[in-house]
Amino acid sequence: MIRTPLRPLARILDARQRGENPDAIERENIRIRHEQMRDRARARAEGRLLVLGLLFLCCYLTIGARMGLMAASEPEEPRTRTSGASILAQRSDITDREGRILATNMETYSLYAQPPHMIDPERAARELMKIFPDLNEKRLMRDFTGGKRKFIWIKKKISPEQRQAVHDIGSPGLLFGPREMRLYPNGKLASHVLGGASFGREGVHAAEVIGVAGVEKTFDDFLRDPANGGKPLQLSIDLTVQAAVERVLQGGMMLMNAKGAAAVLMDVHTGEVISLASLPDFDPNDRPRPPTQGHAADSPLFNRAVQGVYELGSTFKIFAVSQALQLGLVTPETMIDTKGPLTWGRFRIRDFHNYGSELTVTKVIEKSSNIGTARIAQMIGADRQQDFLKSLGFFEPVPLEMLEASGGQPLLPPKWSELSTMTISYGHGLSATPAHLAAAYATIANGGRKVTPTLLKRDTPQGGERVMSAEVAASARAMLRRVVTEGTASMGEVPGYAVAGKTGTADKPRENGRGYYKDRVIATFASMFPVNDPQYVLVVTLDEPVETSGPKPRRTAGWTAVPVAAEMITRIAPLLDLRPQIEPETLAGITLASE
């Protein structure tokens, strides 16, 4: 390769020798080099421009071809992909433990209007008013004729009859969007458990149904998950039992003039909640709005069974006694000093009646002696009492699978003094929900194992951690049985079902936090049946009951909650497949072979 020197040195030197200015040669050289570079650049640019131009032409050709393909294809009617069948049955059903439907879906329609398409908007508005008298006629007329609104929702859900009637108006501007609505065919039954559902995101052709409360909310993701293939959610609730419980509770609440009531029925081995009722209740098909003023507890949405934290009174005594038995501090026959009043600082503990100076432990439960229980609690001490109550689940909200349960956080004393220990032993100073109580009583009933309540059906016993020995549980049950046979719950005897339980009557604390009302109580009866092999725990709580058949109004649980619970057990025990065990009368003329 012949290299061309950058500078024509030879010529420059020549010029210098001749005494000429070499700059002209230099400039000339640069000009020539520049020309050459320029030609090279142009040659290269020519190629690249050609490439670029071809690229552009290819792109234009592609666009033209694509345009031609699209023009040649048939136009389709614009429609959204989510229409018709795809939105149906998106949310799984909810059934009771036997597979009976508690919540299902129904296909319905929403009604909307497009005023620009209307021929006679005034007539359409007038006719609509005839079908839906609850609409606001002035507003409807304004929206239809104003010319501003292009789209108006009129009704979220309409019945088939209403739909036909709207069809008959014949206005092209009245249109329907398919909707799937949640239907609770049993009405108010188990309303607090189910909660309710409403529309979430809404389009014209479909709307999302989302749970807003109860199991509908807790299991919202499960119910909406298409991967389940429409598998229903099976609850532990028994529809028949729930109906009986609610009916009896409703009657009892009215008879006892209570303003509210709650009942929890639980399987003591599996922890399944067979029935959970709270009154007053509501219809989940038409769920009321949450109250914006007043007490949350006054709303029918308030679930007393899991949200209502109350001081549950003497029902707690059995915990102190079973713990003392478990720790070996006492036996059922140990004599406890019950001389009253028991003074602790400025605080005096009294009994309902004076039970004399000494009672056995069994009698303390049977007679429901505050002083006796407080003395036993003193033996146990604050720390051990806390551990025991914690192991029974009184420190946490009940882990039930419904949204509201997490709101039932028990109220514990800020400082667990010895006085707290004594008052808590007979159920004052610690507030918990009826569901807490049911779970704790289930531990005594099933022989000492902790039970976690659940709303989902399960078949096997939980076999939770042991809280007390089987013997202690058996003695506790014997004492609770005596409460019914000899003590405060004598009205709770249901022939053949050997009910055991404990009453509790707690004065309601004043709202201002100073002391207690004298004439407002929470009456509770926590029971289990049948006592020789307990299967179920039933807790009945009445809010502010008063029984007025006698000369003086009676408010104690023995007169209010206990008869309601007894009636409930009479009704539901057969439904739960429990046979009554009636001691045979001496049958004339028959000698049993075993004798």
Next chain:
Amino acid sequence: MTEMVYGAVPVREGEPILPKWWRTIDKWSLTAILILFALGLLLGLAASPPLAERNGFSHFHYVQRQAVFGGAGLLAMLVTSMMSPVLVRRLAVIGFLFAFVALAFLPFLGTDFGKGAVRWYSLGFASFQPSEFLKPGFVVAAAWMMAAAQEINGPPGRIWSFALAMTIVVMLALQPDFGQAALVLFGWGVMYFVAGAPMLLLICMAGAVVLGGTFAYENSEHFARRIDGFLNPEVDPTTQIGYATNAIQEGGFFGVGVGEGTVKWSLPDAHTDFIIAVAAEEYGLILVLCIITLYAIVVARSFFRLMRERDPFIRLAGTGLAAIFGVQAMINMGVAVRLLPAKGMTLPFVSYGGSSLIATGIAMGMLLAFTRSRPQGEIGDLLRGHHR
């Protein structure tokens, strides 16, 4: 200097401006541009009455405005195309500086017209989008720098132009106006390519673009939604793309007839970004192919004439202008046929738009000025001085 060397003076001394202009102008491109403008008015007659009705103007309000602004734009184009390349360069660089300053002050003085991006100055009777004027100015300035870099002992113009391009891209991306930013970047890339970019660097740049796109996809929800909408094979008929697709299908080969189209009633951007859908619906595939051909003619003719250009500045500037013009049309139509993800970009000269019409007119005037026949030291030039 060419004349000095070759001793031939192809340019007639004292030739009157207009005859010289007519003799040297690229008549094909000029014709194509004029037809495009006329088609824009024709489509405006179809596409803009719904908008005028919505905004409470008389039916052909926007057509009148289009005609006025288009007239101004065409005038600007003709005047610009009569200038010499040197004069064009000077004016363009000065104009570029003004536009750059205007762009820089947008965040403080601009308005977003409720569209979420501050891109405009409101002048009362019209709005003014500096980035539209910035594009041709930038192309000329960058071409000037790159051409200077090709001189012996010239400045490092490529680096300068790259820095300038990146500055503008960042400023535009902050508005945000990714479409214009991409156009500027694309214009610079094309010029750099023609100016003799090393192949390896080009490959690296392609990789960088892919990376940048991925980054934008991951970090910008706005951007990601558009890409997702594009990748989804199902067209949601309630989107603009859905309506446009339907309109093209309805139109078929010969259209549904003048004024019979329906898409203009549903598409908010029928008169700007989706005017091609209106054209396809009312006049059918035929008109669309005509429009595509016209754009292709402008681009191909310009490239063809620039291939012979010896002056690096003119070649580069012309390439950049033609490429931006061509790719803008390409993106607009590519979106309508779903070859490209949704990106708001106007169809030059056809879409409605006041200041953009004038800016496009100026840009095309520059392109025409650059593609005018000039003596290139070829044998034909030596013999006849013209004949192209």
